[in-house]
Amino acid sequence: MSGHSVSQSAITNAMTIDVEDYFHVSAFEHRFDRSQWDQQECRLERNMEIILGLLDRYRIKATFFTLGWVAERYPAVIRSLVESGHELACHSYWHKRASNQHRAEFITEIIDTKKLLEDTGGVAVMGYRAPSYSIGSDNLWAHEELMHAGYRYSSSIYPISHDHYGMPSAPRFAYHPIDDSEFLEIPITTSYMFNRRLPAGGGGYFRFFPYIFSRALLRKVNIEEQQPGIFYFHPCEIDPGQPRQQDISLKTRFRHYLNLNHTEKRLNRLFADFRWGRMDQVFLSSAIG
Numbered sequence: 583m584s585g586h587s588v589s590q591s592a593i594t595n596a597m598t599i600d601v602e603d604y605f606h607v608s609a610f611e612h613r614f615d616r617s618q619w620d621q622q623e624c625r626l627e628r629n630m631e632i633i634l635g636l637l638d639r640y641r642i643k644a645t646f647f648t649l650g651w652v653a654e655r656y657p658a659v660i661r662s663l664v665e666s667g668h669e670l671a672c673h674s675y676w677h678k679r680a681s682n683q684h685r686a687e688f689i690t691e692i693i694d695t696k697k698l699l700e701d702t703g704g705v706a707v708m709g710y711r712a713p714s715y716s717i718g719s720d721n722l723w724a725h726e727e728l729m730h731a732g733y734r735y736s737s738s739i740y741p742i743s744h745d746h747y748g749m750p751s752a753p754r755f756a757y758h759p760i761d762d763s764e765f766l767e768i769p770i771t772t773s774y775m776f777n778r779r780l781p782a783g784g785g786g787y788f789r790f791f792p793y794i795f796s797r798a799l800l801r802k803v804n805i806e807e808q809q810p811g812i813f814y815f816h817p818c819e820i821d822p823g824q825p826r827q828q829d830i831s832l833k834t835r836f837r838h839y840l841n842l843n844h845t846e847k848r849l850n851r852l853f854a855d856f857r858w859g860r861m862d863q864v865f866l867s868s869a870i871g
Contacts, residue, residue: 593804595811597858601648604818606677608714629817640853645861647711650675650695653702664703669860671709679716712738718749725759735766771811773799784813789841793848820846
């Protein structure tokens with residue numbers, strides 16, 4: 583395992599993957615109707631094989647927030663990640679934002695998708711991540727419904743300002759959003775530089791900025807604040823060969839396709855520079871103050 587130079591005394595961070603294909607992403611929700619999903623070129627199986635191999639190389643166990651739509655059509659992918667020792671978690675069925683759902687619709691989806699994932703993977707599903715971090719100040723009731731549905735944690739809030747998501751007023755680290763409950767909300771990691779709160783948890787920011795920027799922010803969280811970080815990425819972010827969409831805005835094209843050819847190399851460095859584990863093992867094994 584070349585290049586693995588992590589200090590054994592380092593804080594263990596949580597590595598997460600949102601299991602969806604390129605045509606599921608919110609930026610393309612008006613480009614690909616759900617009725618067309620089955621007709622698209624599937625890149626997920628190939629990309630997941632690469633990701634599982636990369637994690638195995640660095641002996642990392644991760645959490646895979648998985649769409650029910652994916653689990654239903656590619657059960658072998660789900661079984662493979664479970665058999666490799668990774669955590670299976672829920673990312674909704676259709677990748678529809680929680681903020682765009684009525685409460686009753688949300689309840690039905692989180693219950694049905696949890697059961698589908700558990701039946702497919704043969705393991706308990708304890709974690710949930712809303713598509714596009716779509717739990718915020720207007721739908722905090724979602725936490726109560728997740729708890730009632732049997733989930734033990736959510737990772738659905740990004741405490742930053744963004745044109746599509748974000749709740750800057752939320753706590754930056756894991757907290758209990760419901761009184762007298764052990765249910766956790768575990769926000770995506772942010773850090774500070776020049777007195778400005780910045781994203782430090784992956785996604786498009788990881789591709790946009792040089793790797794040393796992401797490394798510096800995460801080290802700051804680990805060393806100065808003594809807190810574990812959360813990192814996330816999508817299978818399509820390691821796939822520069824995916825079909826390119828032409829009739830999209832320049833901003834969307836920039837966000838989705840920037841530096842896809844560099845992501846896998848950067849992940850190798852990230853995996854080597856920090857200690858990583860599953861969400862449940864990092865956050866559910868110890869009490870949160």
